[in-house]
Amino acid sequence: MRRWHLTLFLAILAAAGVALATTLQVRRMATPAEPQVQVIGPRHQAPTEVVEVLEVTPVEQVPEVAPPPHVQPRPTPPERPVVPVRPPRHLELGVHPIHVDDGELAPNAIPELNEPRQKPILQQLPPDEPPGIGDGCPACGMG
Amino acid sequence: MSPRVGVSWMPTAGFRAAVEPVLETIEAVEQTVDQGFEGRLPASAEAVFTAFAEAGQLYGHAVGASVLSAGREDVFDAFLLALRRTRRPWVDLSDHYGFCTAGAQRFGAPLPLPRHPDVLAVGRERLVRLREAAGCPVGLENLALALCAQDALDQGPMVAELLQAVDGFVHLDLHNLWCQLHNFELDADVLLASWPLERVWRVHVSGGSFVDDIRRDTHDHRVPDEVWALLRTVLPRLPACRALILEQLPSALLTEADQQGYREDLALLRAVRDEVCGVG
Numbered sequence: 001m002r003r004w005h006l007t008l009f010l011a012i013l014a015a016a017g018v019a020l021a022t023t024l025q026v027r028r029m030a031t032p033a034e035p036q037v038q039v040i041g042p043r044h045q046a047p048t049e050v051v052e053v054l055e056v057t058p059v060e061q062v063p064e065v066a067p068p069p070h071v072q073p074r075p076t077p078p079e080r081p082v083v084p085v086r087p088p089r090h091l092e093l094g095v096h097p098i099h100v101d102d103g104e105l106a107p108n109a110i111p112e113l114n115e116p117r118q119k120p121i122l123q124q125l126p127p128d129e130p131p132g133i134g135d136g137c138p139a140c141g142m143g
Numbered sequence: 144m145s146p147r148v149g150v151s152w153m154p155t156a157g158f159r160a161a162v163e164p165v166l167e168t169i170e171a172v173e174q175t176v177d178q179g180f181e182g183r184l185p186a187s188a189e190a191v192f193t194a195f196a197e198a199g200q201l202y203g204h205a206v207g208a209s210v211l212s213a214g215r216e217d218v219f220d221a222f223l224l225a226l227r228r229t230r231r232p233w234v235d236l237s238d239h240y241g242f243c244t245a246g247a248q249r250f251g252a253p254l255p256l257p258r259h260p261d262v263l264a265v266g267r268e269r270l271v272r273l274r275e276a277a278g279c280p281v282g283l284e285n286l287a288l289a290l291c292a293q294d295a296l297d298q299g300p301m302v303a304e305l306l307q308a309v310d311g312f313v314h315l316d317l318h319n320l321w322c323q324l325h326n327f328e329l330d331a332d333v334l335l336a337s338w339p340l341e342r343v344w345r346v347h348v349s350g351g352s353f354v355d356d357i358r359r360d361t362h363d364h365r366v367p368d369e370v371w372a373l374l375r376t377v378l379p380r381l382p383a384c385r386a387l388i389l390e391q392l393p394s395a396l397l398t399e400a401d402q403q404g405y406r407e408d409l410a411l412l413r414a415v416r417d418e419v420c421g422v423g
Contacts, residue, residue, distance in 0.1 A: 118170070120166070120167035120168070120169075121169065121170070121194055121195055121198045121200060122166055122167075122190070122191060122194045122195070123166060123167055125159065125163060125166065125187040125190060125191070126186045126187055126190050127186065127187075128156070128159070128185040128186050128187050129186070
């Protein structure tokens with residue numbers, strides 16, 4: 001066999017190998033990949049109860065943080081009497097939380113109430129000359 | 144024994160005109176003792192004070208002692224001197240809680256002070272001297288003015304501590320009490336519970352006025368409905384009360400209508416006393 005025969009044979013063999021490899025690669029890429037499904041149990045059966053078991057991690061104890069030395073605890077305020085808050089007041093007179101009894105006195109009862117009930121201590125005033133305190137304070141009557 | 148119904152006697156013509164038609168109904172008289180210090184009382188006032196003193200129904204009331212003042216001994220000494228000089232047989236004598244003399248201020252409206260041992264010491268010492276000069280039991284009247292709700296609630300206990308020094312009495316002004324109820328929106332039962340009601344010997348019933356919704360003890364109007372209601376509530380709780388005194392300033396008694404209103408208030412005072420105390 002001649003030398004060029006061998007070279008030609010090798011070249012043809014190499015070309016055939018390349019062609020085969022290319023064909024196989026194209027086929028693999030054209031075929032969709034099968035999804036990898038993990039079958040846990042028979043598909044015709046409903047899943048049984050699944051109990052999830054949580055792994056318990058031990059909690060690390062956090063030490064109590066003490067206030068800095070320069071921070072003093074706030075003193076307890078002294079107790080004061082509790083003042084009940086009354087409802088908003090009205091500005092009109094006569095509206096007040098204190099109890100107002102029924103049957104307040106009628107003004108027409110006043111004249112007879114002015115009748116003396118006991119021996120009067122004084123029945124008549126002497127005349128004033130001049131009347132009142134002449135130079136007294138008109139607001140308080142003091143001199 | 145039910146308390147007497149009386150008037151705070153003002154030595155002016157307007158007051159005389161107001162009370163003269165109902166003179167026979169007056170059971171007690173309160174004399175503002177400072178008014179006699181100048182020695183110019185009209186004849187009618189002298190006659191009234193003499194008659195009621197003889198009947199054992201003349202009550203003394205002062206405005207210038209300033210029992211909580213520290214310092215200004217000259218003013219207090221002058222007051223005591225004048226009190227001794229014009230002394231009458233009062234059943235008892237009251238002045239106001241608080242102070243009205245301080246530094247250059249010789250006289251003014253009485254002002255409250257915080258509850259403090261030093262304040263109590265000053266007040267006790269002055270009350271002892273006041274009792275000695277008056278020659279009768281002495282007491283303190285509650286103020287209308289307070290600086291805050293707590294100040295109002297502290298007033299009763301402080302007065303009680305002051306009065307221990309002289310075995311004194313409380314002169315309860317119901318309008319002043321209502322001023323604090325209104326101004327600080329206090330509950331009536333709470334405020335009343337802070338006062339030693341068993342030591343109330345005398346009651347003031349009076350009117351006042353509003354300034355920017357603040358109720359003030361101005362004695363220049365008729366007694367309001369709230370004070371009448373308060374009187375009905377409180378009077379059964381005052382076992383030692385001797386006198387119910389109607390108080391109004393002469394400046395509010397200048398017209399016939401004002402004078403008639405005053406007489407109606409006096410009649411109402413008697414009626415409430417009669418109703419509550421069962422006086423027939």
